Amino acid sequence: MSENTEGKIVHSEVEISVDPNCTTAFMTITAPENGGLEVTADKAFGAVRAKGICFGLEESVVEDAVQNKRYGENICIARWKPPVDGKDGAIDYCFKRETTFKPVEDENGNVDYKNLGLVRNIYCGTTIAKISMPTEGEAGTDIMGKPVPQKQGVAATFTVGKGTELTPDGTEIIASVDGNLTYSGGAFNVEESLLIRGDVDVSSGNIDFIGDIMIKGNVMEGFAVTSKKNVTIQGTVTNGKVTADGNITVKLGSINSELHSEKGNIKLDFCENSKLYAAGNVEGSAFIGGEVFAGKDIVASGKGIMMGGKYTALENITASAIGSESYAKTMVTLGNNAVLSEEMEGHRHKIAEMEDKLDQLGKIVTALTEMAKVSKLTPEREQMKVEAMRSRFQIQGEIKRLNARIAEIESTLERKQILSISCKKAFYPGVTLRINSYVYQVNVMTPHSKATIGDGEIVMVPL
Secondary structure, three states, rough: HHHOOOOOOEEEEEEEEEEEOOOEEEEEEEEEEOOOOOOOHHHHHHHHHHHOOOOOOOHHHHHHHHHOOOOOOOOOEEOOEEOOOOOEEEEEEOOOOOOOOOEEEEEOOOEEEOOOOOOEEOOOOEEEEEEEOOOHHHOOOOOOOOOOOOOOOOOOOOOOOOOOOOOOOOOOEEEEEEEEEEEEEOEEEEOOOEEEEEOOOOOOEEEOOOOOOEEEOOEEEOOOOEEEOEEOOOOEEEEEEEEEEEOOEEEEEOOOOEEEEEOOOOOEEEEEEEEEEEOOOOEEEEEEEEEEEOHHHEEEEEEEEEEEEEEEEEOOOEEEEEEEOOOOEEEEEOOOHHHHHHHHHHHHHHHHHHHHHHHHHHHHHHHHHHHHOOOOOOOHHHHHHHHHHHHHHHHHHHHHHHHHHHHHHHHHHHHHHEEEEEEEEEEEOOOOEEEEEEEEOOOOOOOEEEEEEOOEEEEEEEE
């Protein structure tokens, strides 16, 4: 203490300091001297108000400092509420952008060198990416009561590619079609058709795709092509396998191969020693050897040759020449009464068994219903009743389906009575014709004729 203040009465004072950003405030209390007055809480709070502090004040801290005479300390008495910045949106892809072509290894460590993973099949509705929305965050407040703005989150940037779509709530990108998942142009795309610009060989591996497939080249030996829709091949199929739910078109032909169309037609130029199956029609200019089945018609157009092998159609067969001058053994079957009749009888037998089962279930339901009139059924018996009723419903549905199939077969069998095998040029010896249950052996060349049923046998009718 200096000489000129010695003995002078000094009252306790309160000093309030506020940082430049108004985020904190500090209080310092000076000690009284020579009998000076102590600071009161009211005086301390008055000093606080004079500074304009109205938010984040810790009144208990002020009161404690005054009460406990914490002289000379720099005490924090107010703090701001800092803003909470929003979070940026983000996109999380469920698939890798790059397609890796490498042999597939099974769980036993066996490597399939013909399966290179060229195609990534994806079905409509499958999630491709998940998107998190940005958040706004929350504004803060400084100790003067003024708002402190926060930084709002920024939405994720992305591109919705072809064959994909954003869900209504904006949280997912999904496939809008079935197809092949690719990444290009900064986005995932779903291609409904697949184009192979060259051959299906060691460079591509086997192809298994849920959409249409277009192959500019050939299907080489030992390779397979599978599609849930249609397959078009500009070249040939040699010692290969092509399977499709829809149509198969081979611009050139098939050699020692297998073509299977589950629901459609097969059309090709030539077929040599190959196995063909089509639910619909099979059409080509030359069939040599092999085995051909058509759920509807076999049509040998153009050259119209059917020579050697086995040919079966359920509706009609048309060709220019069936067999050959060299007496090539050729089996031609039209209609399939035996198979259809066997199927129909099988269905009828199954219906009889199911009707017996229905009768048994009906007795169970009736008995439990009567028991329920006397006393409440136990949970086990109530469950038994529910299961019996459910089984009855399912069996009734199956019986209805089988009866519809029986009616369809009966109608088909009636139509097959007017089927015919037409040959514009000639039937040659060595050809065996079967129409439904009738058999006809061609022993002499028969030109410009149609084989059909007449008077309980196969007869040749001039075209």
